[in-house]
Amino acid sequence: MNSAVRHDRWRKQTHVMVAALGVVALAAGCGSGGGSEEGGDVTIEFMQWWEPELPDGEFAALIEQFEEENPGIDVELLSGPYASIKDQVIAGSASGTMPDVLGLDGAWVHDFATQGSIADLSAAMSDAGYDDSQLAAQVQVDGATRMIPVVNFAYPMFVNNSLLEQAGVEVPTTWSEFQSAAQAVVDSGSGASGFVAALGLEKPNGINIDILPWTWASGGTMLSEDGGPAVNNEDVTATIEFIKEMWDAGVIAPGGLTMAEQDKVEEFTNERVAMMVSSLAHINLIRENNPELDFSVVPLPVQDGYTGESGVRYASWGIGMSANTEHPEESWKLIEFLMSEGANGQLSALANGFPGNANVTPDFTESDPLFEDAFNIWQAGYPVSEFTGLPLADELMRVFDEELQQVLAEDKPIDEALGNIQTEWEGSF
């Protein structure tokens, strides 16, 4: 064999080895999701968006407490903003590399459950002998619990007291009073708008926050009795007519069609709008950015003549477990800890939300007085979160948002728009 042939063979072998190493390295990199065991200790991964939204170091301290109480279990926190966590969880679900425990939004649950990527918590609770009567709520798909709400955030109406006073109106309690108040604010010469709705398509949750809560507050629903879509019913039609009237009257803040939730809060904080529907989680942010702002939280106005109980829209920091976790017992222990009276009370107080453990009474002694007002609104009504657990919930909102934008910007007939939404939703359910 001459040297040229040997050299050629050696080159080929080297190339094959390098390629093989590359594949192995890539496979190792891709397959690194989930927990691990080192020196007898089990490390579980917990991906969530909660840590960045809490005061610095507080969530890590809570997790340290868990680690101290559960020797042999280490928790690796994977934290990031909500939007990036969502994409990472979807990617993890697709590739089978989900973290052991993960923060969940109710809008994702049905999709992850049907993909088989989140575990059946009913089974986990049963295996651990856990008494689930202490849980305020459980999100189920096909009869099995897939998500447990850890902290709940109510969405009352925020009112700028100074702007209403300047306009010479009282806090509205009905739709017609609300329209008059919004119009009075616009006419008062303050330069502010009456109401703001964030209907941007980047994250179409404005439908869930700014539009449909008006339906729910008046005892309405977007679903049929069997849980199917009924979005073209009288309740939702009346809501869209109400919003459209305000839009045409020019009392809704401009720019809403591409506005995101944070833009809406900023508009309110900077006194460019008098009223908005928003999460209690934003109270601290508003206080921080505009300490002088005089505002209240009040119940959302109801349809004229409605005297029944009001539905209060809420969102949750939910928790779930990967279906592929190698450490289901340890993962459940972490969930159990976060749902325990002590930890859950502490976490909900830090987050300014309402506890997911039904036995915990919120402690308002050190909170902003508005939280107590909000808790009273919460208790006077009933919690509603109709998108939670629905299939492709984000997409359902997007479909609604796109049609609503056509109603508002292009005067598309409301019946036609709601009919289109109903047809699209029926295809998704």
Place this chain on the structure above:
Amino acid sequence: MAVLMALPIGMVVWFSLQNNVITNASPQFVGLEHYLEIFADAQFHAALKNTAVFVLASVAAHLVIGLAFAMLLNTRLLPHWVKTIFRTIFVLPWLLTVAIVAVLWRLILNPNGVFNYLLVSTGLIDAPREWLADPNLALFAVVLINIWCGYPFFMISLLAGLQGISADLYEAASVDGAGPIRAFFSITIPQLRPIIISMTLLDLIWTSHQFTLIWMTTGGGPLDRTELLSTYTYKLAFSQYMFSAASASAVVVLVISAVLAFAYVRHQRARD
């Protein structure tokens, strides 16, 4: 190379030919079904049209503004220190990341923002406009932002090209009686032609991939007025979990980019 390039591309093509890939544990081969599906989708048509307008308007403006500013920085009519200030100002947009650009322009184009204030106070418009939220203005607004953040790359490249043109050529033209306009079209443009073609092809490829700017300013809305192929593909994958249809859409973008990349490579070879 095979692992980093061919494998992902091959996987995306393979995904596009299967049904419910990723979300379905046992996907089935469905051939070109997803391609036919997206070609029949009105949203895809809107995205394709918007992408064409966005890309062509952006690239044309990048070229014209980039060339104008490059000539300004290359002129002998301005003192050196003035040109240094201009160069610093002109190159600034290039130094900002797309996320910063998006946030900055959202503030500027806000109905209560600086842009409206300037236009109203100078009497150019009578009332503030919703630049990013008005269905008739949104595409124009995102094109404007993209032009702002993209022209410096053209400017720098063309400036380098201008500095490489021999002064003798202009002197000879002047002796022959050619004015500045004639010199521009007969010397400057022909001399810059290879750079202009290369830059234009590269910009066409890059701009057609623009996602972050659109996503962070309008999310593809209002309605579908700023929906590009990139945002359309993202929504299919991460909003509807239709990873196969998203893969088909991504393959369409890949084919368009490949045609442009082929033209670029061919042009580079011809130059060599």
